Amino acid sequence: MMPALPCPHALKLLLTQNALDLGFDAVSVTRPDLREATLRLQAWLDAGHHGEMNFMRQHAALRADPTALHPGTLRVISVCMPYLTTPLSEAETALTDPDRGYISRYALGRDYHKVLRSRLQQLAHRLEQHWGPFNYRVFTDSAPVLEVEIAHQGGLGWRGKHTLLLRRDGGSFFFLGEIYTDLPLPVDAPVEDHCGTCQSCIDVCPTQAILGPYRLDAQRCISYLTIELKGAIPEPLRPLIGNRIYGCDDCQLVCPWNRFAQQSPVSDFAPRRVLQSDQLVALFSWDETRFNDQLAGSAIRRIGHERWLRNIAVALGNGPPQSQAIAALHQRQDHPSALVREHVNWALRRLSE
Ligand code: SF4
Known part of the structure; x- marks a missing residue:
């Protein structure tokens, strides 16, 4: 005899318990409405703020509609996984030592794509053990997914003025991952914005890439200049880059909510000795x-x-x-x-x- 299927609320509890067990810090479920976010993305693209990242222009229909990207999608599960494995004081030390190169904290350890994908698959398999086979696909920054918007709509956090997702009890030093699924899970409500009058991230940005709240010109962003840009770095911006050789965390390091940033339980994210x-x-x-x-x-x-x-x-x-x-x-x-x-x-x- 087949075991009785859990009710959706019981399945949601199972989802949360298993996500935490696999090293995720939080989980949310939504049925995202991405129409407004898609219009904002289009305006950003039309302004040319994406620079050479032409992949952002591609697959607009898939980005706007989860059911187009994965047919049958009823819900999107968002998860976050913290990636810090060293105190933030070490980031400050590296930034102020001109003999060393600063590397964005997320890139010090193993490539997160593989780690997250594997854990998301494990999470889906665990749900299958309780629910039986279901329709799903996992994503980790590898497809046209508006992941910050989806996580925001599901209440995982709010979009900070630097445009990253922020959590009251976890700051912003985490990766996001998604499971598109046909499971009829109960959805979560969005949380309020808690940036208030703060604009520290806007003020601190070395290249003034944050033009205003929630408006990032990627062409000036040091992460774009050192990672995405294939050609020459514009000369006027070079002196502003300092010793940052792969990415930049300044807008996160200054953010007061990162006093609550969590350390990662995942040893794969531990820094390579040579990079430190x-x-x-x-x-x-x-x-x-x-x-x-x-x-x-x-x-x-x-x-x-x-x-x-x-x-x-x-x-x-x-x-x-x-x-x-x-x-x-x-x-x-x-x-x-x-x-x-x-x-x-x-x-x-x-x-x-
Ligand atoms: S630094 Fe201030 S304005 Fe920027 S994301 Fe953090 S709380 Fe929001």
Whole structure:
């Protein structure tokens, strides 16, 4: 005899318990209405704030309608998983040490896509054990999904003025993941915005990429400039990048809600030693083979060795004019990549000013 199916409310409890058990910090369920969010996205794209991220323009219909992306979707389950494994004081230390490169906290450990996808699959399998087979698909920042908007509508948190999702009891240092499903789960209500009159993230942004509340010009954002941008970093922005060689966390580090940021229970997110200990000149000396070996399984590897050198050249140019840095830059002056050579020469000029 088949076991009795749990009622939707009991299934929701099972969902929450199993999500917490798998290292997720919170879970919400919604039947998202993405029409307004899609209009806002279109206005943002029309203003050109997406820069070279043309993938944001693609698949608009799939982004706007969860049932188009995954037929049969009745609900979207959102989960968040904290990724900090070291105190935030270490981020401040790295940012203020010009001999070191700052790497966005989310990228210090193993690539989150694989970790989250695996845990989301496990969560779905656990629900199947209670409910029987059901229709679902998991997403982790890998498809046209308006994940912050969906998480916001399900009450997981609110969109901060820096445009990231924020939680009262968890700040913003977490990954989001989704399960699109036909399970008839009870939905959750959105939570209020708790930014109030604060605008610290807008004021602190080194490149003034946050044009106003909830309005980000990605073309000025250091995460875009060091990760997404394939070509030359605009010269006026280079001095503002400081020692940030992969991403930027300034808008999160200043946010008062991140006093409540949670430490991650997932050991995969622990920082690679080499990324914490090696100085800029050492990271700059890696050849392509070493870059690929050291960063196997890391999200950083996807920018490739050329952009890695481009970013470090900028950071060296923004540091003190030490003989070690100047010698390291001279060694890259004949690099086969014109992109690397141009940033190296910019850094050398800057250090000789
Ligand atoms: S820094 Fe202030 S304005 Fe920005 S997201 Fe945090 S609370 Fe909101």
